[in-house]
Amino acid sequence: MEEPSAPVRLEEYRTSVRARSELTAWVGMVVFLASWAMLFASLFFAYALVRSHAPSWPPADQPVLPLALPALNTAALAISALAMERAMRSLRAGRARRAATALAAAAALGFVFLVLQGVVWLGLYRAGLEPSGGPYPSAFYTLTVFHALHVLVGLLALGWLAVRARGGAYGALRLLPVRLWAMYWHFVGAVWLAMFASLYLL
């Protein structure tokens, strides 16, 4: 199934019906991500407004958010994004097997992120931070859980892509699903960066 990246084939692909419909899919993905970015932007806006109204943040009787684990998580997602890029490059070079490994690594790092995120939640919950305990935990849990759901969707998709890539479903000229999911994954990563900066650092 592996396609050679001969220039002739490439030229053929570029003028094909499939190339055009793949570009259409790409445009659709861009519109979707723009739309979804507005959703996250609104959530950040809500967080900023609620926080600006609070007399102190965090309130004196509620735990301060940890920094070490979320920092580790940021690193995990960053490396995962690099692995995703690596997978794309391997596919473009016609190395499907290597791409499958990279995809699996990206998915695994996503899994690590979720586990660490679970640890953070559990620790805070045990320390008495309940979602109904005021605006501070409301904002924290809503933003992080909503983002984690996106990570979950992403890592399931990446796992599935890895399995399919191992079976040789993708090649240099057949990488649309990988390309679109890569866009999604980078989007989720970018949202996390904003979240890490605004929730934990600021």
Add this chain to the structure above:
Amino acid sequence: MSSALRRAAAGLCVAATALAARADPLPERGYGLPHDASLDGHRIDWLIHFTIVGLGLVFLVVLGALAYAAIRHRGKHTAAYDHGNSRRAALLVLACVAVVFFVIDGNLFVHSIGDLDAHFWNFKAAEANPRMVRVEVNAHQWAWTFRYPGPDGIFNTDDDVVATNTLHVPVGVPVVLQLASTDVIHSLYLPNFRVKQDAVPGSITRLWFQAQEPGEFEFGCAQHCGANHYKMRGVLTVMAADAYERWAAASAADAKRGFDPEDKDARWGWEWRKF
């Protein structure tokens, strides 16, 4: 004794009985704006009427053009071949737009900003008046509670006068209200004074007006606040200055006698907010 004074005296009697007296403001006749009893309401009335006349003229001209075109060009002759893409065509449209925009919108903007800065939002001037009356308003489902600071001028003390759904103010003096809500969003609406202001839980908003004639006027809630939103009605009694002084003194004395230091819930007032 002038009729205004008589009405004020009647208002005083009603208030002094301290019953939830059924006061009856006169119903409005006709379909126009409610009677204007305020210092600045006429500014709003003027702007509304100017805009109605201006826009009415624009609308009639446009409608006339539309009707004329529809009758004159009803398929009796061939249509002109004109895409209206020339610079002249564009300028024609833009010129029509510019005239309407600068006359109507420009007038609205300039007057509105001017009125707000000099009058409706000019709390500095209102509070600079030494006779100014301050009232704190607590809205809740489904009533308005008002708190006067009493003779000591400080809120949340034993001489605070508290009233529900009735508000007494003197004539010719700025009345500054600070509003809060305990449950949902309400909006204090004084149709005869052309003002309204939301009362939002968790924050304090403000409003000021000045009554120009004694009498009884209605106020109500303008923001849907639940099933009994329609019942959040109250009566504003505007009194002559001396009648108001007597009412305030008597009410404060009553309040002091009836003060219960144990009842902490009754002291919902706040320190007068400086904005």
Add this chain to the structure above:
Amino acid sequence: MALPATHAPSAETQPIHPAPTSFVKKYVFSLDHKVIGIQFLWAGLIFLLVGGTLAMMIRWQWAFPYHPVPVLGSIFLRGSGGVIGPALYQNIFTMHGLIMIFFAVTPVLIGAFGNFLIPLQIGARDMAFPILNMLSFWFFALSQLIILASFMVALGPGGAGWTSYPPLSTNIGMPGIGQTMVVLALFTTGVSSTMGAINYVTTVIRLRAPGMTYMRLPLTIWGLWLTAILNALFIPVLGSAALLLFLDRTFGTQFFIAGAASVRGGGDPILFQHLFWIFGHPEVYILILPAWGIVGDILSFFARKPAYWYRGSVYAMCIITVLSALVYGHHMFITGMSPMLGKSFMLLTLLISAPAMVLVFNWIFTIWRGSIRFATPMLFALGTVFVFGLGGLTGLFLGDISLDLYLHDTMFVVGHFHFTMAAASFLGAMAGIYFWFPKMFGRSLSERLGKAHFWFSIVGLTLVFGGQLLAGYAGQQRRLFDPYQYTFIQGLRGLNRWTSYFAFTLFAGQFLFVWNFFKTVFARGHTAPQNPWEVTTLEWTRTSSPPPFHNFDVIPQVQRGPHEFANPKVKELLGRDYLGQAEDMPEATAPAAGAARA
């Protein structure tokens, strides 16, 4: 060139797929944009009737409070002997607003016309993502189902107004599952709209037929496309507001709760209003832009004259689209907003009137020196101009802070937004339905019934919403269960009663349309020719009525803009006054003066 150029793709990029044969694939889970469009049309029209019925109950209440509602009361309000109580009243006006905006006007204007027209008018075989399109409809149907179900639960459906302002819409003001279901339905319909919007935006960018440049798109497509862009960007903001409200209601979070019920200071009720109106103001234009586009095209089509200053209209619509995202604060002038912010919002709001007036003047100059045919769609389009004029002009009062001190939350606001969002959108949608009905169903509606329907509608709408404006001018607040509690409103009893009588007449008049519609769809009406209105756009000139599954046997090569009427050269050579968008000029050498500039 790494990727294919973004100009319109050539014909062979859209292969013909075989039409489905099974009933389920053809009519239920159809991937065909035309069928999905008609599904949206049905769903929207049915809910228009539901929303209209609720409106009649409100009007009854204002005319005869505490009296049993005739007919409807004995069907729906048996428990109370037909009388509307204050709690039920708030459910009724809340659901009237929500249903009309999200479940009636939106599906008809955007779901039905967007789906049906976009591929046909740009010369495509289908939407860019047919499966997403199907999902969009079924998510929408699900949200309608949730809305209907919310009427059945204890404590009734939502009651916090269509805007659902917290804390009233949280458990403090609206306990019970009904309000939660309403919030869920809003979220679901938001997902549906977003899916549709992604599809529309992408389709217009990618699937235009060769030669169909942006400046040759029919104005209808411009309206729908700009609407889709607004939908894609701002429906998610509503989604976030609905999500947070849902969490506040079910998980006890504290985003919007403040005051006595708050924990640790609580959140900010005004936050919801920000989110809601960041979406809500574009939503106003989401509902009116398609109508503007339809009106712009129909006025030209029936005046038999090119649309005046096409580019001006397009630019005006684009400017309004951008501005619509920047003016939302005028809904919140009296919440205690900072004066500086308020004044900026006021300036931006007043600015919108300039491009809106460009549109109106362009419409007038379009029919000026035309040769008008007063068919039903044309009447509805002219009616739209009339009511939009009233709605737009009354909006100037409300965009102004000092007048808002008096007029905000009065019936004046109700009259204003009904003129724009109800009357103009409704008449615009009706213009579209009468116009495209032959293409959708292959039969023509009765012109006589259509004209009667028009006169009932235009007179009724003007009197009903005009009555609301008058009541608001006299100071009557909106949403009062019994307005006559207030002495100063008691003098308006007669006005409100007459307004109600007009409303009942308006409602009854709509059955002319229902009768016309059903008679033509189900009893065999006149079979429509391919191009009954003798117009220029691709769906009329290049495909049959109704079009086949694949729309066009050959993807057309577009030559010119959509309004080539009254060209003397065409008249001389072809003996008719219009030339299709993809039609060759009779003489290849003849310079198409208008088309070159269009």
